[in-house]
Amino acid sequence: MSADLRTPVGAARGKPMIEVEQLVKRYSGASTDAVAGVSFAVRQSEIFALLGPNGAGKTTTVGMLTTRVVPTGGKARLAGIDVVDQPVRARAALAVVPQRINLDRSLSIRQNLLFHAAYHGVPTGVARSRAQHLLERFELTDHADHKADLLSGGQAQRVLVARALMHNPQVLFLDEPTTGLDPAVRLFVWESIRELRDQGVAMVLTTHDMREAAELSDRVAIMDGGKLLVEETPERLVSTLPGTQTLDLTLDTAPGSTALVAALKALPNAVHVEQIGEAVAAAEDTRGQRERLRLRLYVDGDAPTLVVPVAEVLSEHGAVLTDITIGRPNLEDVFLHHTGRTLR
Ligand SMILES: Nc1ncnc2c1ncn2[C@@H]1O[C@H](COP(=O)(O)OP(=O)(O)OP(=O)(O)O)[C@@H](O)[C@H]1O
Numbered sequence: 001m002s003a004d005l006r007t008p009v010g011a012a013r014g015k016p017m018i019e020v021e022q023l024v025k026r027y028s029g030a031s032t033d034a035v036a037g038v039s040f041a042v043r044q045s046e047i048f049a050l051l052g053p054n055g056a057g058k059t060t061t062v063g064m065l066t067t068r069v070v071p072t073g074g075k076a077r078l079a080g081i082d083v084v085d086q087p088v089r090a091r092a093a094l095a096v097v098p099q100r101i102n103l104d105r106s107l108s109i110r111q112n113l114l115f116h117a118a119y120h121g122v123p124t125g126v127a128r129s130r131a132q133h134l135l136e137r138f139e140l141t142d143h144a145d146h147k148a149d150l151l152s153g154g155q156a157q158r159v160l161v162a163r164a165l166m167h168n169p170q171v172l173f174l175d176e177p178t179t180g181l182d183p184a185v186r187l188f189v190w191e192s193i194r195e196l197r198d199q200g201v202a203m204v205l206t207t208h209d210m211r212e213a214a215e216l217s218d219r220v221a222i223m224d225g226g227k228l229l230v231e232e233t234p235e236r237l238v239s240t241l242p243g244t245q246t247l248d249l250t251l252d253t254a255p256g257s258t259a260l261v262a263a264l265k266a267l268p269n270a271v272h273v274e275q276i277g278e279a280v281a282a283a284e285d286t287r288g289q290r291e292r293l294r295l296r297l298y299v300d301g302d303a304p305t306l307v308v309p310v311a312e313v314l315s316e317h318g319a320v321l322t323d324i325t326i327g328r329p330n331l332e333d334v335f336l337h338h339t340g341r342t343l344r
Contacts, residue, residue: 017202024073036226052223095169105149120167154185243298253319
């Protein structure tokens with residue numbers, strides 16, 4: 001990155017760059033709050049992931065922080081600037097990498113970068129050299145004068161990140177930054193995000209991809225029903241889960257599996273059982289109506305020793321095992337544990 005891009009490399013994670021206090025949004029006509037009193041802070045050189053199922057309130061929260069949505073309560077400051085009292089100054093401090101490619105298709109890549117800089121009042125000379133630097137940094141120089149509508153998805157995503165950096169933001173909001181990208185471009189974008197962190201940028205990442213959240217974030221918040229349920233480092237979140245290994249079971253069973261789940265939970269070393277997603281109706285057979293169920297068993301100790309006892313319990317309850325996988329708890333399990341849902 002160019003020398004003019006913000007704080008020196010290795011800047012200490014220090015000053016709070018995003019400060020959110022009891023932020024509330026109730027859309028007009030709604031009977032409940034879309035965001036119901038959320039508080040958190042993100043420091044310089046920190047990546048904060050905001051995770052949650054559909055309708056949790058993530059977009060609304062980010063909307064308030066980026067001045068697109070007016071809060072109905074609480075406070076939010078970016079780089080010390082109140083987003084409601086001083087939206088223009090707040091917008092100068094922030095940038096958004098959107099999920100949807102919203103480049104001006106009639107302009108070249110370079111022009112897209114320069115227009116963005118002009119909108120933010122960056123002097124022309126500075127904008128030109130910054131654009132050149134970012135085009136090189138994001139390996140876009142060969143395409144700099146091509147129209148934006150000729151780009152591949154991966155190239156367009158790199159342009160979106162480059163464009164966001166044209167006015168040198170202190171706070172960056174990333175919305176599903178690598179969805180749909182091939183693995184190589186994805187790693188490249190991740191690497192660029194880490195470099196920005198090293199340069200002092202504070203980032204809020206919204207993603208449905210648990211691997212992305214685990215790879216990038218310093219802290220993760222899980223949101224549901226307009227509230228933050230937990231907020232911690234990814235490692236600590238995983239370590240607070242019950243059990244050290246997991247057994248994922250897919251089975252066909254009669255509807256209503258309470259007794260089966262209780263019997264699995266009662267097995268030695270089984271510490272917790274969670275249903276993954278909704279049960280799906282399966283074909284009827286001689287035993288009557290059946291459904292397909294996915295369960296995750298959290299196990300203390302050696303999960304393989306539980307495979308035979310699990311099979312016995314299933315057979316006692318007339319269930320047929322169709323798939324079994326041994327794993328370790330990860331961020332996805334944390335999500336499931338707190339929201340009762342998988343991400344997709
Ligand atoms: N403009 C709006 N007017 C009224 N209600 C809205 C508006 N935008 C969002 N909502 C409601 O606010 C709640 C939170 O929605 P929001 O889009 O913030 O959630 P989200 O976590 O971003 O979900 P997703 O992952 O689906 O994008 C939902 O109940 C949604 O229907």
